Amino acid sequence: MKNVDDLIESAAELAEHGHSKGEIADELNVSRETASWLVERAGGPAAPATTDTTAPAGGPQDIHVDWSAVGRDSYRLEAVTSAMADLLAKQGEDVDLTVGIEKAGAPIATHIASNLDTDLSSYAPSKHQWDEGELDTDVGGSFSRNFAQIRDRDCYVVDDTITSGTTMTETIEAIQDEGGNPVAACVLVDKQGLEEVQGVPVYSLFQVISVGSDE
Ligand SMILES: O=P(O)(O)OC[C@H]1O[C@H](OP(=O)(O)OP(=O)(O)O)[C@H](O)[C@@H]1O
Secondary structure, three states: OOOHHHHHHHHHHHHHOOOOHHHHHHHHOOOHHHHHHHHHHHOOOOOOOOOOOOOOOOOOOOOOOOOHHHHOOHHHHHHHHHHHHHHHHOOOOOOOEEEEEOOOHHHHHHHHHHHHOOEEEEEEOOOOOHHHOOOOOOOOOEEOOOOOOOOOOEEEEEEEEEOOOHHHHHHHHHHHHOOOEEEEEEEEEEOOOOOEEOOEEEEEEEEOOOOOOOO
């Protein structure tokens, strides 16, 4: 994915295949407002109606993060996740579990767990029903039984990106519901610039800072 035209084309293809605005946002790692804008720019048949008149003429302010140059190569992924492990290693002394948020967070967590010599857990977050503008609270996430269980343990939480923070918040709450104690979270890219989520410190290799906004 090289430029916005590629994103518009991808959004149009996803819309034509019947994907919802939320699913397109998930797939392209952009906000739902950006997903809506991309589909509308393409004139796609599934473009949802928008009442958002606050978006600037050039489109909503968002950033698409394409880290596939890292993700498609195990050597690069190991190098980058070693840097994430280094950030986490300074947090907590009794952490013996790393929780990855599926899907992209799972291979990242695998490398970090190996680097820090912890057990490995995998969490599948609930899918967001964004077309109605609200989360579907009836659909919960789940921890894979094929990996280590939380069971009152201190743990790290890792993912590739934070866009709105919803997924990280949900995961931390799910771990706490299982009796776990998330000591720190780490992502490749944090678009929110979060310092903490639910009291858990968040570390990021890269933060996206918007410059020139009136906000
Ligand atoms: O902060 P948020 O707004 O919740 O968005 C961040 C989440 O979105 C992406 O998941 P996505 O489902 O797009 O991709 P994946 O399942 O391939 O990891 C990303 O991997 C995070 O888990």
